[in-house]
Amino acid sequence: xxxxxxxxxxxYKDSLVHRLDPRTKIxxxxxFMIGIFFIKDYYEYIYVLALTAISIYLSKIPVAKILKxxxxxxxxxVLTIIMNAxxxxxxxxxxxxxxxxxxxxxxxxxxxxxxxxxxIIFTSLLTLxxxxxxxxxxxxxxxxxxxxxxxxxxxIAMMMSIAxxxxxxxxxxxxKIMKAQKARGADFExxxxxxxxxxxxxxxxxxxxxxxxxxxxLAMAMEARGYRGDEGRTRFRExxxxxxxxxxxxxxxxxxxxxxxxxxxx
Amino acid sequence: xxxxxxxxxxxxKSNGKGVITLEDINLxxxxxxxxxxxxxxxxxxxxxxxxxxGLIVPQSGKIEVDGIQIKxxxxxxxxxxxxxxVFQNPDxxxxxxxxxxxxxxxxxxxxxPGNEMEDRIQDAALKVGMEEYLKRPPHKLSxxxxxxxxxxxxxxxxPEYIVLDEPTSMLDPKGRQEVIEVLRKRNxxxxxxxxxxxxxxDEVVYSDKVVVMDKGRIVISGQPKEVFKxxxxxxxxxxxxxxxxxxxxxxxxxxVELGDCLLTKEELVRKIWELY
Ligand SMILES: Nc1ncnc2c1ncn2[C@@H]1O[C@H](COP(=O)(O)OP(=O)(O)O)[C@@H](O)[C@H]1O
Ligand SMILES: [Mg+2]
Numbered sequence: 001x002x003x004x005x006x007x008x009x010x011x012y013k014d015s016l017v018h019r020l021d022p023r024t025k026i027x028x029x030x031x032f033m034i035g036i037f038f039i040k041d042y043y044e045y046i047y048v049l050a051l052t053a054i055s056i057y058l059s060k061i062p063v064a065k066i067l068k069x070x071x072x073x074x075x076x077x078v079l080t081i082i083m084n085a086x087x088x089x090x091x092x093x094x095x096x097x098x099x100x101x102x103x104x105x106x107x108x109x110x111x112x113x114x115x116x117x118x119x120i121i122f123t124s125l126l127t128l129x130x131x132x133x134x135x136x137x138x139x140x141x142x143x144x145x146x147x148x149x150x151x152x153x154x155x156i157a158m159m160m161s162i163a164x165x166x167x168x169x170x171x172x173x174x175x176k177i178m179k180a181q182k183a184r185g186a187d188f189e190x191x192x193x194x195x196x197x198x199x200x201x202x203x204x205x206x207x208x209x210x211x212x213x214x215x216x217x218l219a220m221a222m223e224a225r226g227y228r229g230d231e232g233r234t235r236f237r238e239x240x241x242x243x244x245x246x247x248x249x250x251x252x253x254x255x256x257x258x259x260x261x262x263x264x265x266x
Numbered sequence: 267x268x269x270x271x272x273x274x275x276x277x278x279k280s281n282g283k284g285v286i287t288l289e290d291i292n293l294x295x296x297x298x299x300x301x302x303x304x305x306x307x308x309x310x311x312x313x314x315x316x317x318x319x320g321l322i323v324p325q326s327g328k329i330e331v332d333g334i335q336i337k338x339x340x341x342x343x344x345x346x347x348x349x350x351x352v353f354q355n356p357d358x359x360x361x362x363x364x365x366x367x368x369x370x371x372x373x374x375x376x377x378x379p380g381n382e383m384e385d386r387i388q389d390a391a392l393k394v395g396m397e398e399y400l401k402r403p404p405h406k407l408s409x410x411x412x413x414x415x416x417x418x419x420x421x422x423x424x425p426e427y428i429v430l431d432e433p434t435s436m437l438d439p440k441g442r443q444e445v446i447e448v449l450r451k452r453n454x455x456x457x458x459x460x461x462x463x464x465x466x467x468d469e470v471v472y473s474d475k476v477v478v479m480d481k482g483r484i485v486i487s488g489q490p491k492e493v494f495k496x497x498x499x500x501x502x503x504x505x506x507x508x509x510x511x512x513x514x515x516x517x518x519x520x521x522v523e524l525g526d527c528l529l530t531k532e533e534l535v536r537k538i539w540e541l542y
Binding site: 010132162214217220221222234237 | 357
């Protein structure tokens, strides 16, 4: 189950979306995040759905892969639904102690959880279609103007790309440790939340210890291969914005501005 | 040539005491040779390896790589470019998200122009037999494939020497053999100097020189035949003999005399054939 997380799991395909400049994809993801917060009516999600569907289609990423990525955030969605459904004032349908299930609450819960689902799906496209190193280059490219203000653009980008690179490795390792602990009789499934959380301690401790060893060895390996920060570094596949990038950026920019203005005016 | 003279090293413990890990090491590593270093756990092999490209700078004594002394100065980057290094754990030295990105990482560090990288990556991948996997992420590779890419990543930087610190110890027999084959081939065809640290005796029988370490010292050094003749010494410091030598030993006990110390399967088979 833990293996299903898709963040950082780049899937190589030859598609329009894959070929876009990482900077374009990052900006588009950010515009999408902003844009979706301007949406006020449920039916408007049809447009978001269309936009997302077209993007997925163009990326050639199998829908199943994307939906799998939703699984780990299921608890967050459930929490959102509960919080909104029970703690919104309005016409009460059902009451238990101070929990009031309201019609307005239900509507809001549906609305909010849809927003989260779209957010996750759309932004996971970024990491599914962009390899970590390209993502790094993209982030670095966007932060570059801030270098003059002593923002460590390269270091931030390097840290993020290494984190992304190690997510699958650490997930595999978690899986292995869990199996090893299960073989010794550990039980991760039964009991209440406190018991479940407690049962994770024997998983987390070895995981942390090994993560520190990894960090140590990785730093050594990087140094051995001549890494010394940004100094004198060149770039593999330096990317330039293409016509496609400009068109897509323009499209999303106009769309976001339009949605924004409309929501303010009306 | 790498020239190591009177090298000493101690680690500082938290109580302020030093633990001696390398003691009076003297060794010359000839260019183009295949040198193996053996010794049981804690004998100082890794500490020694880290000295060869300046990951640890000598506390006392001297190391020269092609005439450049390893010191805490700007030359250290030149030396890291001349002496490549492959470590034990394949996962913890894979920096890129895919093989080609991992190879590119080293090239980016040493300032290879972007338009030359593609060729060098292809070339290096071909040399380690990983050309078909360039777009693969590390978690979709076997241990042997990961170590071969690590070697490829070092080869792309075109070093004169490659130091490998137990590169096969986390691999299955197949992966181990693949890695050793790649190393022998690169040594023969490209004349790259290989310094292989291992605790598998069968991996060292083909080397030009075997260096045996114990408790931070070099106790034996010489051609494999000479080294494995000193059976008692090797057993005393907790090492074994190569499988062929072991078998020869057993045969001797039951009265089959095969003469000189044999190290490889091929030699053993030939000798046995000659008997009849
Ligand atoms: N970072 C360190 N700090 C303190 N002691 C160390 C460190 N690394 C290794 N040692 C000690 O130095 C000795 C030699 O270790 P090492 O060079 O790793 O040997 P080998 O690679 O042959 O197993 C060991 O006794 C080990 O405990
Ligand atoms: Mg070691």
